[in-house]
Amino acid sequence: xxxxxxxxxxxxxxxxxxxxxxxxxxxxxxxxxxxxxxxxxxxxxxxxxxxxxxxxxxxxxxxxxxxxxxxxxxxxxxxxxxxxxxxxxxxxxxxxxxxxxxxxxxxxxxxxxxxxxxxxxxxxxxxxxxxxxxxxxxxxxxxxxxxxxxxxxxxxxxxxxxxxxxxxxxxxxxxxxxxxxxxxxx
Numbered sequence: 001x002x003x004x005x006x007x008x009x010x011x012x013x014x015x016x017x018x019x020x021x022x023x024x025x026x027x028x029x030x031x032x033x034x035x036x037x038x039x040x041x042x043x044x045x046x047x048x049x050x051x052x053x054x055x056x057x058x059x060x061x062x063x064x065x066x067x068x069x070x071x072x073x074x075x076x077x078x079x080x081x082x083x084x085x086x087x088x089x090x091x092x093x094x095x096x097x098x099x100x101x102x103x104x105x106x107x108x109x110x111x112x113x114x115x116x117x118x119x120x121x122x123x124x125x126x127x128x129x130x131x132x133x134x135x136x137x138x139x140x141x142x143x144x145x146x147x148x149x150x151x152x153x154x155x156x157x158x159x160x161x162x163x164x165x166x167x168x169x170x171x172x173x174x175x176x177x178x179x180x181x182x183x184x185x186x
Contacts, residue, residue, distance in 0.1 A: 008026060008074045008075060008076065008077055008080075009074070009075040009077060009080040009083075009084070009112070009113070010072055010073065010074055010075070010102055010110050010111070010112030010113070011025075011072065011073045011075060011083075011084075011087065011112060011113050011114070012031060012033060012070055012071070012072050012073075012100075012102045012112050012113070012114040013070050013071050013072075013073065013114070014033070014038050014058065014060065014068050014069070014070035014114065015038070015057055015058040015070075015150075015154060016057070016150060016153070016154070017070070017071065017073075018070055018071045018154065018157040018158070018161060019153050019154070019156070019157040020153075021071070021073055022086075022090075023073075023075075023083045023086055023087065024075075024076070024079055024083065025073040025074060025075055025076075025083075026074045026075065026076055027073070027074040028071055028072065028073050028074075029071070029072050029074075029104055030069065030070075030071060030072075030104075030160075030161045030164040030165050031069075031070060031071065031072035031102045031103060031104050031165070032067050032068060032069045032070065032102075032103050032165055032167060033060075033067075033068050033070070033100055033101070033102060033103065033114065034065075034066070034067055034101070034103065035062060035063060035064050035065065035066060036060040036061065036062060036063060036066060036068045036100075037060070037061050037063035037066045037068055037172065038058045038059075038060060038061075038068050038170060038172065038173065039058060039059060039060075039061045039127070039172055040056040040057065040058055040133050040137070040151075040172070040173075040176055041056070041058075041059055041061065041119075041124065041125055041126050041127060041128075042056065042057050042058065042059040042093075042094060042095075042117040042121075042123060042124060042125065043055070043056065043057075043093075043094075043123040043124065043125045044056065044057045044093060044123070044140075044142060044147070044150075045093060045123060045142075046092065046093045046142065046143070047093065047142050047143060047144035048140060048141070048142045048144055048145070048146070048147040048150050049140040049141070049142045049147060050141075050142050053139070053140060054123070054125065054136075054140065055136070055137060055140035055141070055142055055147035055150070056125060056133055056136055056137050056140070056147065057147075057150060058154070058173075059095070059116060059117035059124070060098075060114070060116045060117075067167055067168075068170075069158060069161050069162050069165055069167050069170065070114075070161065071157075071161060072102050072104070072110075072112060084097075084113070087115065091115040093117075093123050094117040094118075094121030094122060094123035094124060095115040095116060095117045095121075096115065096116060096117075096118070096121075097113050097114075097115060097116075098113065098114050098115070098116040099111060099112070099113055100112070100113075100114060102114075105165075130175045130176060130179050131179060133176055133179070134176060134179035134180045134182075134183055135183070137150075137151055137176070137180055138180060138183045138184065148180055148184065151173075151176055151177050151180050152177060152180070152181075154173055154177075155173055155174065155177035158170055158173060
């Protein structure tokens with residue numbers, strides 16, 4: 001396992017960072033992490049919702065033998081402190097940095113950083129039915145836009161990333177996106 005490529009810093013995005021990387025990077029590559037699943041269990045009071053009416057965004061839940069697809073970004077080491085400071089601000093709503101292996105394929109792995117919102121953070125909403133999650137998402141919007149945009153952009157981005165990695169579809173994201181689309185039609 002390599003700590004990085006040419007001394008670079010790697011960041012793994014599994015939510016909005018897949019399609020909205022608003023920081024400089026040297027390279028982006030489809031990647032995955034092991035033993036974690038993506039779930040719409042984190043409240044967003046600052047981006048896709050507001051205090052009193054939070055949206056729902058994804059976090060990671062420990063899940064042995066699971067695979068979570070996303071996008072890895074290689075950051076110039078000289079720019080890394082500023083990039084990480086910006087990401088710390090962007091991910092401030094209950095997220096903390098987590099160091100872990102990032103896989104491009106089983107034989108190509110680096111150690112990198114992702115952001116994770118533990119069940120102990122004050123914005124954690126936890127599990128709910130697909131119907132309840134979709135209702136909350138359709139009703140929510142915040143400074144970064146409607147919560148529905150977050151869900152549909154994530155689904156769209158994963159439709160590119162997942163085949164590139166030869167992984168199975170993310171059933172949780174697909175179920176939430178389908179329920180959101182159904183509610184938007186009706």
